[in-house]
Amino acid sequence: MARDKVCVVIGAGDATGGAIARRFSREGYTAVVTRRTIDKLKHLVAEIAQEGGKVHPFGSDARDEEQVAKLFREITTSRVYRKVWEMTAFAGFLTAREAAKVMVPRGQGTMLFTGATASLRGGRGFSAFAGGKHAVRALAQSMARELAPQNIHVAHVVIDGAIDTEWIKANFPERYNAGPDAILNPDDIAEVYWQLHRQKRSAWTFEMDLRPWKETW
Amino acid sequence: MARDKVCVVIGAGDATGGAIARRFSREGYTAVVTRRTIDKLKHLVAEIAQEGGKVHPFGSDARDEEQVAKLFREITTSRVYRKVWEMTAFAGFLTAREAAKVMVPRGQGTMLFTGATASLRGGRGFSAFAGGKHAVRALAQSMARELAPQNIHVAHVVIDGAIDTEWIKANFPERYNAGPDAILNPDDIAEVYWQLHRQKRSAWTFEMDLRPWKETW
Amino acid sequence: MARDKVCVVIGAGDATGGAIARRFSREGYTAVVTRRTIDKLKHLVAEIAQEGGKVHPFGSDARDEEQVAKLFREITTSRVYRKVWEMTAFAGFLTAREAAKVMVPRGQGTMLFTGATASLRGGRGFSAFAGGKHAVRALAQSMARELAPQNIHVAHVVIDGAIDTEWIKANFPERYNAGPDAILNPDDIAEVYWQLHRQKRSAWTFEMDLRPWKETW
Amino acid sequence: MARDKVCVVIGAGDATGGAIARRFSREGYTAVVTRRTIDKLKHLVAEIAQEGGKVHPFGSDARDEEQVAKLFREITTSRVYRKVWEMTAFAGFLTAREAAKVMVPRGQGTMLFTGATASLRGGRGFSAFAGGKHAVRALAQSMARELAPQNIHVAHVVIDGAIDTEWIKANFPERYNAGPDAILNPDDIAEVYWQLHRQKRSAWTFEMDLRPWKETW
Numbered sequence: 001m002a003r004d005k006v007c008v009v010i011g012a013g014d015a016t017g018g019a020i021a022r023r024f025s026r027e028g029y030t031a032v033v034t035r036r037t038i039d040k041l042k043h044l045v046a047e048i049a050q051e052g053g054k055v056h057p058f059g060s061d062a063r064d065e066e067q068v069a070k071l072f073r074e075i076t077t078s079r080v081y082r083k084v085w086e087m088t089a090f091a092g093f094l095t096a097r098e099a100a101k102v103m104v105p106r107g108q109g110t111m112l113f114t115g116a117t118a119s120l121r122g123g124r125g126f127s128a129f130a131g132g133k134h135a136v137r138a139l140a141q142s143m144a145r146e147l148a149p150q151n152i153h154v155a156h157v158v159i160d161g162a163i164d165t166e167w168i169k170a171n172f173p174e175r176y177n178a179g180p181d182a183i184l185n186p187d188d189i190a191e192v193y194w195q196l197h198r199q200k201r202s203a204w205t206f207e208m209d210l211r212p213w214k215e216t217w
Numbered sequence: 218m219a220r221d222k223v224c225v226v227i228g229a230g231d232a233t234g235g236a237i238a239r240r241f242s243r244e245g246y247t248a249v250v251t252r253r254t255i256d257k258l259k260h261l262v263a264e265i266a267q268e269g270g271k272v273h274p275f276g277s278d279a280r281d282e283e284q285v286a287k288l289f290r291e292i293t294t295s296r297v298y299r300k301v302w303e304m305t306a307f308a309g310f311l312t313a314r315e316a317a318k319v320m321v322p323r324g325q326g327t328m329l330f331t332g333a334t335a336s337l338r339g340g341r342g343f344s345a346f347a348g349g350k351h352a353v354r355a356l357a358q359s360m361a362r363e364l365a366p367q368n369i370h371v372a373h374v375v376i377d378g379a380i381d382t383e384w385i386k387a388n389f390p391e392r393y394n395a396g397p398d399a400i401l402n403p404d405d406i407a408e409v410y411w412q413l414h415r416q417k418r419s420a421w422t423f424e425m426d427l428r429p430w431k432e433t434w
Numbered sequence: 435m436a437r438d439k440v441c442v443v444i445g446a447g448d449a450t451g452g453a454i455a456r457r458f459s460r461e462g463y464t465a466v467v468t469r470r471t472i473d474k475l476k477h478l479v480a481e482i483a484q485e486g487g488k489v490h491p492f493g494s495d496a497r498d499e500e501q502v503a504k505l506f507r508e509i510t511t512s513r514v515y516r517k518v519w520e521m522t523a524f525a526g527f528l529t530a531r532e533a534a535k536v537m538v539p540r541g542q543g544t545m546l547f548t549g550a551t552a553s554l555r556g557g558r559g560f561s562a563f564a565g566g567k568h569a570v571r572a573l574a575q576s577m578a579r580e581l582a583p584q585n586i587h588v589a590h591v592v593i594d595g596a597i598d599t600e601w602i603k604a605n606f607p608e609r610y611n612a613g614p615d616a617i618l619n620p621d622d623i624a625e626v627y628w629q630l631h632r633q634k635r636s637a638w639t640f641e642m643d644l645r646p647w648k649e650t651w
Numbered sequence: 652m653a654r655d656k657v658c659v660v661i662g663a664g665d666a667t668g669g670a671i672a673r674r675f676s677r678e679g680y681t682a683v684v685t686r687r688t689i690d691k692l693k694h695l696v697a698e699i700a701q702e703g704g705k706v707h708p709f710g711s712d713a714r715d716e717e718q719v720a721k722l723f724r725e726i727t728t729s730r731v732y733r734k735v736w737e738m739t740a741f742a743g744f745l746t747a748r749e750a751a752k753v754m755v756p757r758g759q760g761t762m763l764f765t766g767a768t769a770s771l772r773g774g775r776g777f778s779a780f781a782g783g784k785h786a787v788r789a790l791a792q793s794m795a796r797e798l799a800p801q802n803i804h805v806a807h808v809v810i811d812g813a814i815d816t817e818w819i820k821a822n823f824p825e826r827y828n829a830g831p832d833a834i835l836n837p838d839d840i841a842e843v844y845w846q847l848h849r850q851k852r853s854a855w856t857f858e859m860d861l862r863p864w865k866e867t868w
Contacts, residue, residue, distance in 0.1 A: 081527050085519065089565055093515050122575030130576055131523055131569035138564035141556030148430045164419075185419035192420060195412045201430040202381075202402035203409060208425035213365045213418040298744050302736065306782055310732050339792030347793055348740055348786035355781035358773030582864045598853075619853035626854060629846045635864040636815075636836035637843060642859030647799045647852040 008032040010060070010095050015165040016114065018044045019186035023194050025053030034060040081128045088132030092139055100143070103152045110197045111147075113140040115158040144206050153204050155196050159184065160211040182214050225249040227277070227312050232382040233331065235261045236403035240411050242270030251277040298345045305349030309356055317360070320369045327414045328364075330357040332375040361423050370421050372413050376401065377428040399431050442466040444494070444529050449599040450548065452478045453620035457628050459487030468494040515562045522566030526573055534577070537586045544631045545581075547574040549592040578640050587638050589630050593618065594645040616648050659683040661711070661746050666816040667765065669695045670837035674845050676704030685711040732779045739783030743790055751794070754803045761848045762798075764791040766809040795857050804855050806847050810835065811862040833865050 007024035009017045012033035021031040025048045038059035048055040103109030118130040119137045144154035162168050163184045169176045224241035226234045229250035238248040242265045252258050255276035265272040320326030335347040336354045361371035379385050380401045386393045441458035443451045446467035455465040459482045472493035482489040537543030552564040553571045578588035596602050597618045603610045658675035660668045663684035672682040676699045686692050689710035699706040754760030769781040770788045795805035813819045814835045820827045
């Protein structure tokens with residue numbers, strides 16, 4: 001039944017997470033969206049409701065990405081190193097474990113993890129962030145191997161490039177205005193998440209990358 | 218215009234290649250399908266025509282996969298090593314170069330390469346096949362970097378598992394009958410190729426894997 | 435001067451760590467060896483002293499590998515997930531940071547991280563251990579990029595196979611007795627660590643793997 | 652017996668190959684060195700003889716690296732694509748197969764393949780060279796898996812950076828003079844090859860990278 005169809009987005013910000021929630025909502029899914037500050041979800045909730053979708057906002061202690069972005073550039077203290085791990089790997093672990101508890105008895109479900117370039121590469125000054133993202137990827141890989149035979153699809157999407165957000169617009173104007181489609185459009189990412197969710201189990205993807213056409217890699 | 222929409226499938230056998238041609242054909246694309254022996258394309262051509270699609274069959278010297286499959290298991294002589302490379306990397310190079318010649322002046326196009334587990338791993342007894350497949354992946358990666366800024370999307374799909382074909386049915390019956398969706402369904406693969414082709418250029422995938430839910434990896 | 439030559443081994447157990455300390459000690463280095471329980475270092479200290487080497491034992495809260503080994507196989511609770519991360523990534527981070535504080539002002543030094551198969555692969559049931567090991571590898575990679583231009587060599591050794599220890603002997607007798615050199619000899623590993631330390635900076639290794647000749651991979 | 656100890660270097664140019672031959676020769680090995688033009692081996696032969704070593708020069712059709720370097724930068728025609736593959740993968744295959752024929756009956760031996768950044772990455776304009784190098788790596792990996800249990804050690808060294816040669820000196824003077832040890836010293840590479848050859852079989856390396864301390868990666 002339709003009420004069984006729920007899409008939970010941890011960290012449903014103004015960009016990727018929000019777009020994913022809207023995309024699934026348009027297909028009849030109830031969107032459960034979380035953000036540290038529930039007030040910041042108002043706009044998204046209104047948008048989904050206006051399109052006729054069902055949405056339930058929750059405040060949760062998963063911290064938003066901007067904070068992480070600020071943190072991992074700083075000279076890394078042990079407090080920061082731990083905090084970044086908690087925001088990335090530990091938050092991912094807790095969420096995934098709870099999701100698995102619901103999905104395994106049902107014998108179905110999809111879990112999609114969002115990775116970054118740092119999931120695969122430990123760059124200069126990125127030891128904390130890359131450590132957390134590497135750990136998330138290991139978690140996703142372990143869970144994919146454990147849960148696939150139970151009909152639960154776990155995938156990891158490596159997003160390699162800047163995403164179209166207010167923050168990028170404000171802080172990297174030259175990049176933001178580098179030409180058409182030069183940065184990742186959240187709706188285009190959301191479409192890929194939707195397709196992953198719809199993949200038939202004879203042919204499931206564990207990992208794929210996404211980057212803008214003009215991105216150098 | 219519609220007549221511009223052409224999908225060329227090199228090696229359109231009874232499984233993946235044929236399914237991809239049918240999938241694109243159903244979206245209004247004219248399917249150009251090649252196989253070493255043009256006679257073997259009769260069935261596919263009839264199927265597409267019956268569904269109302271347009272299709273043009275060609276005989277070409279790209280050899281079929283079964284031959285490769287037979288070859289790479291044998292004690293590898295230098296003749297075989299060269300032949301496997303010609304069937305995989307060199308055939309891929311020639312095709313991709315010709316495709317690029319058409320796509321670059323048009324300023325658009327999609328090239329999808331089909332990889333295998335051997336694209337990433339040189340297993341025992343697989344030096345020739347893995348060498349060819351590694352080279353194809355290098356080619357795809359180089360071309361993706363060269364052509365993406367010219368609006369041409371190049372991607373590489375790593376197919377990790379047995380595909381539902383007559384050959385698998387006949388030779389690996391226990392695997393073929395291992396339960397629902399235990400081997401890759403060509404139509405499910407074709408759907409993914411279609412989605413890759415439709416990706417928006419703000420978020421292009423270079424590489425993704427596909428395997429059945431019960432596959433061990 | 436000779437008294438500047440110090441080799442610090444975090445987790446100097448009876449196998450690899452101990453062998454590394456002995457190897458460096460034979461070249462005139464003072465071995466500083468740590469283990470959670472200082473008493474367990476008695477044997478190693480006596481051995482090095484007997485060979486005429488200098489050694490300083492310390493108790494430290496880096497937990498021994500056996501504990502980790504036991505933990506990561508269990509159904510992973512959040513407490514265990516966190517603990518495994520602390521024993522692997524966080525302990526590695528703290529140690530490396532302190533080492534960097536000493537090495538950077540001196541303008542020289544070598545840091546060698548010991549990885550495992552789980553550094554590169556998230557296997558079934560290994561989400562916690564693989565997460566920690568992936569994070570250590572990201573840390574090592576970031577630090578290698580940061581510190582190499584300051585004349586500090588950071589490397590990561592992926593050990594793929596069972597190491598010759600009492601624990602393997604007791605718990606995996608068939609593996610232990612699988613024939614000559616079928617499991618990793620700590621002295622042979624130690625030799626490689628010594629060679630890494632002696633590499634000339636025109637040709638530094640970041641990563642290398644080690645496995646027994648009969649190991650399947 | 653000493654006369655059994657032979658080190659064959661395919662492509663013993665003035666830099667890495669020559670240094671490897673000298674290094675093994677100093678340990679009592681007879682150096683068998685090949686180059687397309689036997690005359691160009693004169694200097695190396697004299698050097699080894701002067702140090703009291705035994706050396707046998709041979710002309711062979713393995714083309715020198717400079718030619719490859721020139722080729723892979725050009726607009727790649729099918730003739731060039733094939734030629735680069737012949738110089739890299741096919742030459743590697745033929746040599747390795749012949750070496751295996753000698754080593755397998757003896758039950759011992761070491762084969763060391765020299766890789767490059769292009770072994771792991773298909774960069775822009777490098778489709779031919781990266782294809783060949785990827786194929787060599789696949790070959791080395793397959794052979795390592797096949798031959799290790801027969802006591803033959805196969806390894807692959809990824810050299811990431813410019814090597815100290817006359818050609819680099821003449822064509823990239825700013826890089827050549829970038830400071831002490833900023834480019835790879837052939838003798839330092841040779842030492843690593845010697846160490847790989849001497850590794851005990853309880854702990855064999857398949858792959859390792861080498862780059863100068865100031866190299867960006």
